[in-house]
Amino acid sequence: MTQPSAARATQTANPTVKRAIVPITGLDVDSPGRRDYFVSFEHPTLWGSYLVPVTVFVGPEATPGQGLVAIGSTHGNECEGPVGIKRLLQDITQADVRGRIIMIPTLNVAAFAAGTRDTPEDGANLNRVFPGDPKGTITERFADFIQTRIFPHVHVVLDLHSATNAFDFALVSSFHYVADKVQQRKMEETARGFGTRFVMVYQNDTPGLLTSTAERMGKITIGTELGWGCTVCPEGVSMGMQGVLTAAVQHGQLRGNVPPNRHYRREEQILIDNSDHGCYVHATRAGLYEPRVNVGDLVAPNDLIGVLHDFDAIDAPGEEIRAPHRGYILCQVRARVMRGQVLSVVSVPKPWME
Numbered sequence: 001m002t003q004p005s006a007a008r009a010t011q012t013a014n015p016t017v018k019r020a021i022v023p024i025t026g027l028d029v030d031s032p033g034r035r036d037y038f039v040s041f042e043h044p045t046l047w048g049s050y051l052v053p054v055t056v057f058v059g060p061e062a063t064p065g066q067g068l069v070a071i072g073s074t075h076g077n078e079c080e081g082p083v084g085i086k087r088l089l090q091d092i093t094q095a096d097v098r099g100r101i102i103m104i105p106t107l108n109v110a111a112f113a114a115g116t117r118d119t120p121e122d123g124a125n126l127n128r129v130f131p132g133d134p135k136g137t138i139t140e141r142f143a144d145f146i147q148t149r150i151f152p153h154v155h156v157v158l159d160l161h162s163a164t165n166a167f168d169f170a171l172v173s174s175f176h177y178v179a180d181k182v183q184q185r186k187m188e189e190t191a192r193g194f195g196t197r198f199v200m201v202y203q204n205d206t207p208g209l210l211t212s213t214a215e216r217m218g219k220i221t222i223g224t225e226l227g228w229g230c231t232v233c234p235e236g237v238s239m240g241m242q243g244v245l246t247a248a249v250q251h252g253q254l255r256g257n258v259p260p261n262r263h264y265r266r267e268e269q270i271l272i273d274n275s276d277h278g279c280y281v282h283a284t285r286a287g288l289y290e291p292r293v294n295v296g297d298l299v300a301p302n303d304l305i306g307v308l309h310d311f312d313a314i315d316a317p318g319e320e321i322r323a324p325h326r327g328y329i330l331c332q333v334r335a336r337v338m339r340g341q342v343l344s345v346v347s348v349p350k351p352w353m354e
């Protein structure tokens, strides 16, 4: 059984890579070979450009419209995706590439440099502005680049997120329900390749998402939450790398067998669904949230999952927060909340589609 050289994974620095600076029209995604670019986006005020690193691998079996893209730092303070994709730039060997693999470790370089979720220059959330605007703000131009220059050349889209500061969050891969059941089944299988314990299906009402946009174009689209707290979770990095390589092999873009699963076994994985708004437990007052269960715990209907303390009523016992139904604790808010904020999400287990 041979493994793709990516799975043999040696971390050798490659100081010979010299990135060509090109406009968005300058990417070659068709000629065989590896090309390392900085795609330039004119800065809104400075005499200069934002440089987005994009690496394109094209193998001998590449066909139009078929390929895989892995994207990190759609949000600038989510670290596992950028680290994992950066490492894969060293691990993937051109000789192992069959089709087309496009790696973008830090898409929103403006937010990434600032360490913020949103783009400082325009205050926009890149994951709310798809399909973007070629003449819009810098965030809208990043989205338009993906929409018009990347999506047409790939059929697999992996958007690696983490859960930042607000919540303690289970590590998950994720997708939405789509009408096309063949696409749905492929997404479920691709999501399992990350080796996360939970594979999450979630609501699809939020406008402007990168993943929803790709899903509507019929692409096999996976999101993740591979950590939280603006730190680098090693397990999340490893899951991200495994998921990208597994998808690349599964979908015909990389030679060899899928890499060995370093994380949850198939029989340990659980499909959870929080697409129903009833899964979201909201605070009815401001306060400090004290969880009484752990992220990942299975709870029964009406179980005590936490207490919301009001320190203006210092002698009151606090409001008991109870599970709305049977399910898994997907996340818990990190302490201080305002009225209306989500305290916890209780996700419902569902059967696999397979």
Ligand SMILES: [Zn+2]
Pocket (backbone or CB within 6 Å): 074, 075, 078, 161, 162
């Ligand atoms: Zn994110």
